[in-house]
Amino acid sequence: MSKKWLLWTALGLVLAAALSALAWRIIGENAASGAGEPLQVPPGFKQAETSLLTLAVPEGWSVEPNGKELIFTANGEKMGETETLDWFDAESWTHLRPNHTEQTDFVEVKDMPAPAAGQTGQSLYRIRLVHTKPAAQLDPxxxxxxxxxxxxxxxxxxxxxxxxxxxxxDEATMISVVSTIRLKAGR
Structure with missing residues (x-):
């Protein structure tokens, strides 16, 4: 490996750590201030909801219902989606590996409240997955x-x-969306 490559890699890691620390602080402030309160939609965002939760997404995203879940797209490209599962915990998440997927990062976020604000025993997890195609699809x-x-x-x-x-x-948009999530009462 070249020294230049190592320098750029180190610089990238330092920048990522700084952005992550700032993001966690923003999420913590937003989530703590939103406990049990109605959603305050940030400028440049719009409200979206399911029967279980309310959140804000960027105004440029389209929101499509998919049963009790939502799919988010922009310019025909999938930006994300919501999902509701049976109970998982830290032990379950470390083994989350859908078919043809590698889990490359797992963090239990302890410095901020989870979106189910006002309840005890909550946990918030951030997981990075890399999906690949099966070998039979010849697109390695x-x-x-x-x-x-x-x-x-x-x-x-x-x-x-x-x-x-x-x-x-981008990470800042993810954090902005996650920080607006509110679970609905009486679900």
């Missing part, structure tokens, strides 16, 4: 990088998630 260079955020709803024994297309959605 294809991959889809995805960031998934999951949080537990202990009262309902459910886990909610939102996925983002990492190539199309």
């Amino acid at each position: 260079d294809w991959h889809y990088d995805e960031i998934r955020w999951y949080w537990n709803d202990p009262g309902k024994r459910l886990t909610h998630g939102i996925y983002f297309n990492e190539a199309a959605v």
Whole structure:
């Protein structure tokens, strides 16, 4: 490896760490201030909702219902989607590997409240997955990088998630969307 490559890699890691620290601070402030409060839609965003949750997404995104979930697109490209699962915990998440997928990062976020604000026993997880095609599809260079955020709803024994297309959605936008999520009462 060249020294130039190592320097750029180190610089990239330092920048990523700084952005991540800032993002966690923003999420924590937004989530803490939103506990039990109605959603305050940030400028440049619009409200979207399912029967289980309300959130804000960028105004340029289209929101399509998919049963009880939502799919987000922009200019024909998938930006992300929501999902509701049976209960998961830290042990379950570390083994999350859908077919043809590698889990490259797993973080239990402890510095901020999860979107099920006001409840105890919650956890928030951030997971990075890299999807590839099966060998039979003869496209070895294809991959889809995805960031998934999951949080537990202990009262309902459910886990909610939102996925983002990492190539199309920057970290700041992901954090802005996640920080607006509010679970609905009486689900």
